Amino acid sequence: MVNFTNLRKRMIKDLRNRDITDKKVLNSMSKVPRENFILKEFKSHAYDDSALPLLEDQTISQPYTVAFMLQVLELKQGLDVLEVGTGSGYNAALISEIVKPGKVFTFEINKKVYDFGKSNLKNYKNVKVIHGNGSKGVKNRKFDRIIITAACHEIPKNLIKQLRDPGVLVLPVGYPVQTMVKIIKKKGKIETENWGSFVFVPLR
Numbered sequence: 714m715v716n717f718t719n720l721r722k723r724m725i726k727d728l729r730n731r732d733i734t735d736k737k738v739l740n741s742m743s744k745v746p747r748e749n750f751i752l753k754e755f756k757s758h759a760y761d762d763s764a765l766p767l768l769e770d771q772t773i774s775q776p777y778t779v780a781f782m783l784q785v786l787e788l789k790q791g792l793d794v795l796e797v798g799t800g801s802g803y804n805a806a807l808i809s810e811i812v813k814p815g816k817v818f819t820f821e822i823n824k825k826v827y828d829f830g831k832s833n834l835k836n837y838k839n840v841k842v843i844h845g846n847g848s849k850g851v852k853n854r855k856f857d858r859i860i861i862t863a864a865c866h867e868i869p870k871n872l873i874k875q876l877r878d879p880g881v882l883v884l885p886v887g888y889p890v891q892t893m894v895k896i897i898k899k900k901g902k903i904e905t906e907n908w909g910s911f912v913f914v915p916l917r
């Protein structure tokens with residue numbers, strides 16, 4: 714039997730030894746059992762620092778990339794968050810732990826992946842899983858934080874409109890390698906920062 718608790722502790726230690734310093738991110742990753750978001754056949758690899766296959770040729774990002782994005786996103790208790798690309802639901806579960814009682818809206822475009830993510834997230838009461846195209850956003854709602862977990866050709870303008878002021882949007886932009894882009898809305902202005910190179914499955 715694999716001891717997931719020990720593997721999870723080791724993952725946290727490895728993340729700390731790199732550049733993950735945000736305590737809220739580390740605490741949430743210590744709490745959420747990543748093995749519950751992984752397909753049966755890959756569960757024993759749940760804590761490897763690698764991307765793992767999901768259904769329908771999609772992938773769940775490696776723990777370091779997940780932690781890095783959440784750190785750049787500057788999450789806090791009480792914030793409302795929009796995620797585009799539910800996938801396994803692991804990232805949404807991590808966000809949910811940090812922001813509750815804030816709300817998480819997460820969109821998944823692929824029906825089979827949506828069913829998988831939704832069932833993995835059933836115990837996370839502040840998460841709403843929606844089947845559909847997330848780059849259009851949610852009508853009549855704004856968010857403090859937005860995260861896109863699939864590679865974008867360009868920055869979706871609709872989603873900048875969905876950001877509150879102040880607000881932060883984090884997304885991977887470009888092909889075949891993506892730059893992690895952080896967009897900050899503050900006092901009516903938009904600032905853009907680049908946070909290094911990553912590889913994601915494409916946004917549709």
Ligand code: SAH
Pocket residue numbers: 771772773774797798799800801802803804805820821822823826845846847848862863914915916917
């Ligand atoms: N955050 C996920 C990993 C996401 S992989 C996790 O924690 O496991 C990227 C996902 O984005 C894929 O499942 C893909 O189907 C989905 N996707 C791609 N384009 C999308 C869009 N426009 N709207 C919603 N989901 C999208």
